[in-house]
Amino acid sequence: MSDVIISIKNVVKTFGKVVAVSNANLDVVKGEFFSLLGPSGCGKTTLLRMLAGFELPTEGSIEIDGQDVTLVPPNHRPVNMVFQNYAIFPHLNVASNIAFGMRKSGLSKQELAQRIDQMLELIKLPGYGERGASELSGGQRQRVALARALIKQPKVLLLDEPLGALDKKLREQMQIELRLLQQHVGITFVFVTHDQEEALTLSDRIAVMDQGDIIEVSTPTLLYEQPKSQFVADFIGTMNFFDCTLTDYSDDVASGQCAELGEIRVKGQQPVVQPGETFALAIRPEKFSISFADPASSVNTVEGRMGPSAYLGDRSHFYIHIKGRDNPISVALQNLSGVLDQKYSTDKTVWLSWSDDAAVMIRAEK
Amino acid sequence: MNSTAAEHSLVARFRLKFRRSETLRGYALLSPTLTVVLLGLLFPLAILLTLSFWKQEYVDLIQTFTLTNYADFFEKKIYYLILYRSIRISLFVMLATVLLAYPLAYFIAFHVKKNKIMWIILITIPFWTSYLLRVFAWKVILGYNGVINSGLMSLGIIAEPLQFILYNPIAVVITLAHAWAAVAILPIYVSLEKIDRSLIEASRDLGESAVMTFIRVTLPLSLPGVIAASLLVFIPTVGDYVTPALVGGTRGIMIGNIIQSMFGKALNWPLGAALSIISMLTVTAVVCMLLGATHLFRKKVA
Numbered sequence: 001m002s003d004v005i006i007s008i009k010n011v012v013k014t015f016g017k018v019v020a021v022s023n024a025n026l027d028v029v030k031g032e033f034f035s036l037l038g039p040s041g042c043g044k045t046t047l048l049r050m051l052a053g054f055e056l057p058t059e060g061s062i063e064i065d066g067q068d069v070t071l072v073p074p075n076h077r078p079v080n081m082v083f084q085n086y087a088i089f090p091h092l093n094v095a096s097n098i099a100f101g102m103r104k105s106g107l108s109k110q111e112l113a114q115r116i117d118q119m120l121e122l123i124k125l126p127g128y129g130e131r132g133a134s135e136l137s138g139g140q141r142q143r144v145a146l147a148r149a150l151i152k153q154p155k156v157l158l159l160d161e162p163l164g165a166l167d168k169k170l171r172e173q174m175q176i177e178l179r180l181l182q183q184h185v186g187i188t189f190v191f192v193t194h195d196q197e198e199a200l201t202l203s204d205r206i207a208v209m210d211q212g213d214i215i216e217v218s219t220p221t222l223l224y225e226q227p228k229s230q231f232v233a234d235f236i237g238t239m240n241f242f243d244c245t246l247t248d249y250s251d252d253v254a255s256g257q258c259a260e261l262g263e264i265r266v267k268g269q270q271p272v273v274q275p276g277e278t279f280a281l282a283i284r285p286e287k288f289s290i291s292f293a294d295p296a297s298s299v300n301t302v303e304g305r306m307g308p309s310a311y312l313g314d315r316s317h318f319y320i321h322i323k324g325r326d327n328p329i330s331v332a333l334q335n336l337s338g339v340l341d342q343k344y345s346t347d348k349t350v351w352l353s354w355s356d357d358a359a360v361m362i363r364a365e366k
Numbered sequence: 367m368n369s370t371a372a373e374h375s376l377v378a379r380f381r382l383k384f385r386r387s388e389t390l391r392g393y394a395l396l397s398p399t400l401t402v403v404l405l406g407l408l409f410p411l412a413i414l415l416t417l418s419f420w421k422q423e424y425v426d427l428i429q430t431f432t433l434t435n436y437a438d439f440f441e442k443k444i445y446y447l448i449l450y451r452s453i454r455i456s457l458f459v460m461l462a463t464v465l466l467a468y469p470l471a472y473f474i475a476f477h478v479k480k481n482k483i484m485w486i487i488l489i490t491i492p493f494w495t496s497y498l499l500r501v502f503a504w505k506v507i508l509g510y511n512g513v514i515n516s517g518l519m520s521l522g523i524i525a526e527p528l529q530f531i532l533y534n535p536i537a538v539v540i541t542l543a544h545a546w547a548a549v550a551i552l553p554i555y556v557s558l559e560k561i562d563r564s565l566i567e568a569s570r571d572l573g574e575s576a577v578m579t580f581i582r583v584t585l586p587l588s589l590p591g592v593i594a595a596s597l598l599v600f601i602p603t604v605g606d607y608v609t610p611a612l613v614g615g616t617r618g619i620m621i622g623n624i625i626q627s628m629f630g631k632a633l634n635w636p637l638g639a640a641l642s643i644i645s646m647l648t649v650t651a652v653v654c655m656l657l658g659a660t661h662l663f664r665k666k667v668a
Contacts, residue, residue, distance in 0.1 A: 085562070103574070
């Protein structure tokens, strides 16, 4: 494939006895916004630092734009990085920070000044060139770090949790700006984050990592709607799992028996196990509907008792206890009406139901 | 009765003001140091200044205002030359000390992962013996029958002892540079330690080599430590008289030796005082020039 820009092959990185990355294989396509997502300590930052050249792989190889860069020092790689703490040079002003990497660019003073002005325009900080590094707010520092990397027109821009230090509102705003900027400049972005919501918002594709392994690489929609493993299902968003046994699969419909839910039916999915074997049924909180009367069908429904609830403004979270299950089922409902009613009061008997394309069959772990 | 009540409210008001004012509390915190500095520095300085405008005639101290001592300094070339030599030696000491201290400080800050404190303690070990002993040790090393000469002779490299290694300005520079090394290492180490490692990575990432990264990022950011180290070495060594007296010989005499003899054998306190004032002003001028030069360097790198 000619549109692969980064190709990571069998990369292993160990620090002493600790395995930070174990046998990573990954292709990143030209122009995409690619995220490495995982809990802290999963190896995502180590993998990014190997792309930048700050760490050398113990085994395996890394190709960037068709060139083997496994052992190439950072200053000779066609990539640039936005650091977690932005790493703005404190002894230089904004313009000098942005111009730092342009010493060997061969541009004249005027041309360079012009380019810096363009970059300041791009990051929406026009006229900030003379400001000192210490006079910038967190969001502004982040933009300067972006400009400093982008002015070099790298083949790939690496971003190490660049939004982690910003407050929620600013972070959401920067997410949108970052996405627009990426589409505008057309550079491949490799973005490291532990924030699954951020990864879903920004990415074309996401690699989910855990304990040095790449668990799954997919689009945000597929990762959320049809995760292939319990880890991914659990890590991204909230997920309710139920132990079930497959009884039958015919005409695109899988039937199963679950200890806690009774009979279930899933449509449009290839079962991950053979009939007679057990699997995990995963249902997102927002896929449930709550009713106060016993529905006619006994398939894909379960009776429960209202537990505690949490009001979150745009939606509410309910915890519903069902027979034979220790931890309550998490259910999310959108607050469609502005009326605060008491119908969801604690201890009320309710029936949960879900459609036959809402649940996901996952190979059971443990 | 009334007056005590008034006093009471005055105390209370002062207390309130004291608690509210950060400046006032700051001065209170400073006051012990400030007292010592005022009594121990300004007072002797005032005496020195007064003394420098008096005149010595044999054993008598003439207590009338005169500029003779200062005129002496500018008329007799010897004082001027020795002061110039002292400044030059101290600048060399400063340069040698900082150049030797920087790599060591850099090593501890960037390459020692564990037990940094142990390294710092090891550096201060020479300071556990007296200054005089350390100077004598150098005399033993550099002397006519010293370690270097006898070593070279037993190896057959030289036939008779080298004469130029002791009793000259170079011996003074070597001895002083060794004596002041630890004082230079510590501030440089602190300034290097404070540098965010991601800044160095950022420079490499933006295309600079290790050497250029040092010049454009590490060195400018450690400049405060280098300046502190330079001043900490330069200022006291200008006035040093023990080292030149022991290893300097006649060619290594510094202004400190002259001042010492004025207050001692030569018995001319006013002239000694005037020389002290002049060398103090000269040191101040040189320090200002050094600070100006670093300011220019900083601008140029930026």
